[in-house]
Amino acid sequence: MTDDEIDARLAALMAEPAAAPDPAFADHVVALARFDLVRRRARRRAFARVGREALALVAVLATFVLLARLPSGPAAGLGDALPLASPAMLGVILLGLWAAVVNRPSPAT
Amino acid sequence: MNPGEEAELVRRAAGDDLAAFAALVRVHEAPLRRYLTRLAGDEGDDLAQETLLAAWRALGQWRGEGNFGGWLRAIATRRFLDRRRRRRPQTQALAGLDVAAPCDGRDRRIAIDRALARLPERERAVALLLFAEGHSHSEAAAILAVPLGTLKSIAARARLALIPLLEGVAP
Numbered sequence: 001m002t003d004d005e006i007d008a009r010l011a012a013l014m015a016e017p018a019a020a021p022d023p024a025f026a027d028h029v030v031a032l033a034r035f036d037l038v039r040r041r042a043r044r045r046a047f048a049r050v051g052r053e054a055l056a057l058v059a060v061l062a063t064f065v066l067l068a069r070l071p072s073g074p075a076a077g078l079g080d081a082l083p084l085a086s087p088a089m090l091g092v093i094l095l096g097l098w099a100a101v102v103n104r105p106s107p108a109t
Numbered sequence: 110m111n112p113g114e115e116a117e118l119v120r121r122a123a124g125d126d127l128a129a130f131a132a133l134v135r136v137h138e139a140p141l142r143r144y145l146t147r148l149a150g151d152e153g154d155d156l157a158q159e160t161l162l163a164a165w166r167a168l169g170q171w172r173g174e175g176n177f178g179g180w181l182r183a184i185a186t187r188r189f190l191d192r193r194r195r196r197r198p199q200t201q202a203l204a205g206l207d208v209a210a211p212c213d214g215r216d217r218r219i220a221i222d223r224a225l226a227r228l229p230e231r232e233r234a235v236a237l238l239l240f241a242e243g244h245s246h247s248e249a250a251a252i253l254a255v256p257l258g259t260l261k262s263i264a265a266r267a268r269l270a271l272i273p274l275l276e277g278v279a280p
Contacts, residue, residue, distance in 0.1 A: 006268055
């Protein structure tokens with residue numbers, strides 16, 4: 001008997017009728033996949049949020065560094081406009097940038 | 110389901126379309142569970158679930174070469190072999206059993222299962238892919254990620270071990 005003949009006989013011996021589908025098993029797997037999808041999306045959102053907050057932290061640190069390096073000018077009176085290059089104005093601008101970065105709406109939400 | 114429809118479902122499922130994934134699961138779960146039950150015994154359903162979830166996470170990696178069922182079997186077989194590698198083989202416990210096939214259908218099924226259980230894991234996987242599932246040698250080699258020559262060597266050993274099953278069975 002050749003190998004092909006043996007293979008054919010083994011195939012005939014081991015052949016089985018088609019297995020019956022199990023809808024409960026399929027539903028369970030799909031439910032697990034749904035849970036996995038929700039978890040992946042939540043993780044993506046969390047990473048994006050960590051990234052934004054790291055950026056905000058860098059902005060705040062940069063503010064401190066810049067403020068520390070600027071020479072302090074004469075104190076402005078109550079009615080005077082703040083010069084744009086003053087430490088206080090720079091602080092306000094950077095604070096605005098920080099708020100914009102932190103509160104930027106996420107596309108996933 | 111034709112290959113084009115299946116490829117489209119896979120593409121949609123890879124884009125997180127759960128309905129498309131559910132359709133794929135309904136088509137493939139029964140044959141996959143049958144293959145894994147014969148390969149891994151009681152762990153079959155557990156492995157099938159693990160395989161389908163792994164496939165869900167890796168759908169984007171399926172390049173559409175070969176059929177999707179073959180890709181699932183590749184994942185399933187790898188996971189089965191990984192599990193077995195982590196523990197001692199259980200084949201020795203069945204070494205003393207008679208594997209010659211009795212004529213009665215149910216007994217024959219038991220004899221086949223015993224004979225398969227006695228085979229080392231890779232030979233069992235090859236025997237199932239070639240004889241029970243009807244894959245060609247090259248398809249089985251692709252599923253198991255081994256060279257064709259290696260696959261043929263494993264198949265020859267499996268064939269030799271299963272020949273006693275043919276005793277008493279009319280050709």
